[in-house]
Amino acid sequence: MDLKAKYTQFIKSEAKRLGFLSCGISKAGFLEEEAPRLENWLKNNRNGQMAYMENHFDKRLNPTLLVDDAKSVVSLLLNYYPEKEQNPDSYKISKYAYGKDYHFVIKDKLKELLFSIQENIGEVSGRVFVDSAPVMDKAWAAKSGLGWIGKNSNLLTQKIGSFYFIAELIIDLDLEYDHAVTNHCGSCTACIDACPTQAIVAPYVVDGSKCISYFTIELKENIPHEMKGQFDDWAFGCDACQDVCPWNRFSKSHKEPLFNPNPEILSMSKKDWEEMTEETFRVVFKDSAVKRTKFQGLQRNISFLKK
Template sequence: MNTKHKHTELVKAEAKRLGFFSCGISKAEFLEEEAPRLENWLKMNRHGEMSYMENHFDKRLDPTLLVPDAKSVISLLLNYYPSEFQKEDTYKISKYAYGTDYHFVIKNKLKQLLHFISEEIGEVHGRAFVDSAPVLDKAWAAKSGLGWMGKHSNLLTKQVGSFYFIAELILDLELEYDSPVTDHCGACTACIDACPTQAIVEPYVVDGSKCISYYTIELKNEIPQHAKGQFEDWMFGCDICQDVCPWNRFSKSHREPLFQPKPELLSMSKKEWEEITEEVFQKLFKESAVKRTKFSGLKRNIKFLKD
């Protein structure tokens, strides 16, 4: 067994042990296909007020600018599909934010994986990324054969759908590389048809500045009045395009205790959300991704839905 193969097997086995349900590896090189796509998307101002998307353009496309002498990009998927959901007829939060903030949970697993690689393989330099640095995670995951980019621009996988987080390790270690899989969206347009704000402007292209997730999380100013009545009770994030996707019929519940929601989160009624106090907010979302919108942001979103 050659060394590269042995190292690759070791990494994938440890990723599985840590709870990732998929691990794919790509050669760390310039993302040639993505460059014009990203440039065009920014030029069309589809990132709205997310000005950070304009920063580090080169780093987003070239992993060797993030990790000197990078050889491999390891992409990992972690399931977050819940076993229980919020009650019907209430203000909704995106399923990914039900439990502990995924940044904490995944960063911890990646640190363990990096430590394991150093212990087992020797001195390897690398960095872990969870949605927090200029890395095009969906592009790398697709390149590594973990799925294909759906028409809603989320990564899709045949066996499990799309309710998972994507994370990366960029290493200066040479490994065996995986190949991309084919697109299986076919003629389906369920996600495009279901999006209430028409944010999916054409297949595979999302105008971020029209997305309910953008309005309820990223937008710091008032939500524009023209979006009134289009949010279908989503107060933090939105899962519509994923919920209607036929591939998500195969979603199975996660087994990560930290992603379990607090029972009161699932049972709160519209009235309770409307009357939420800062104290309850802090307690309910202590280590949650919902903190990103802050108490004032959540109140703004609820008011927008209610008025």
Template sequence: MNRERYSQLIKSKAYDLGFMYCGISKAGFLEEEAPRLEQWLKDNRNGKMGYMENHFDKRLNPTLLVDDAKSVVSLLLNYFPEEQQSDDSFKVSKYAYGADYHNVIKDKLKELYQFIQTEIGEVGGRMFVDSAPVMDKAWAKKSGLGWIGKNSNLIHPKEGSFFFIAELILDLELQEDGPIKDYCGRCTRCIDACPTEAIVEPYVVDGSKCISYLTIELKDALIPGAFHDKMDNWIFGCDVCQDVCPWNRFAKAHQEPAFMPNGQLLGMRKTDWKELTEEVFRELFRNSAVKRTKYSGLIRNIRTIQE
């Protein structure tokens, strides 16, 4: 009975904090994902993201991250914006319109974890937001928050895929939620639309070809010439495979104040981007995930499209 009660307490608090969905799965070794991850790395799909090769065992087993881990609590936070950039602009991924999601979600997770300590007792655990060796999409899938689509994104049948995923790994036994089926069917819109053909087969993305990788993760002075005419005006991230996904017709505008779009960003035109100074960059992206590229990286991306 305690497992059910504790699970409902946690979910109720998660919703109060603004998370759109919360699901729970049993902590354990990810047997299904292990061979897929191994093959993906063997095929060098991670490009120059060397960190993806680190902590292989920890990525697959949460008990190596949290002693005596019993449950993985997965949470989704909507970031779909009501307003978007103009057509006459270089493009920034929607998730970066507002404040850096790492900080926003960590604050929510801290409050949720403190609530657990207060209402349930001394529960050991750790919180994760896209910054540790945790296969967040796999855990969200196991907890029934959606299926992993052909574009490798988690898709929720009522919300689409414009959301962040976070986890709490706890040494507390909770009531598990079961997975749901895959509803991609015969659809190949994401595969057909990818500008760089990064979705090399259904459910397999070659990270080294992905525009998000090229504009954010790749730290080289130049983006490889083979991609210069395929960037589709993206200078930070890419939303193409989500924009064309039929399930995202259900996406609703978020209500998170921290994610409200920066008005100056939405008003930027291509001419403004071309004239971007480091001072304006610092002001415009002071609390934004776009800082990851640094000014030099963003200018590299802009110049790549202009060539």
């Protein structure tokens, strides 16, 4: 076995040991196919008030501008599908926010992976990324054969659907590269039909400025009045397009103890949400991604949902 193959095998087995669902590797370089798509998406203001999406356009498309002498993009998936879901008579939060904030959980695993590579392979430098820099994670994961981009613009896989996080390790080491897989959405339009705000404006095109996740997390001002009655009780994020995806019939619950929810999150009723104090918010969502919207933001979202 040559060194490239040996190193590749080592990285993939380490990723598995650390609990990642799968690992795919691509040659670092300019994302030619993505460039015009991203340009169009921004030109049509699909990013709403997410101005940061317009920054670092070149870096977003080319990881060699993020990491000196980058050779490989190692893409990793980490499952977050929960064993149990919220009380049905409740305001809803995205499943990814049930447990500890994924940024911390994944970053620790990625740092351990990089350390292990350096310890076993030698002088390898690189950076770890979890939503923390302008990296087009879904595009890299698809290029690395981990799944295909679905009509709801999420990465889909035949075996396990789409309830997982995507992260990257960009390193200056040549490895064996994987190939993209074929698209298996076919003529299905379940996600387009189910989107409560019609944010999937065309197959494979999501208008971020119409998405419930945008309104409940990213938008800092009041939610526009014309959206009233369209949120289907989502108070933080939205899983509507994933919940109806036929491939998510194959989702299996995660094995990451840090993603286990605070039992209170699952049992709370609408009344509990409406009467929540800032103190309770701090306790219940201590390490959760829900903290991103802050107590005031969550209050705004809930009062908007109240009939």
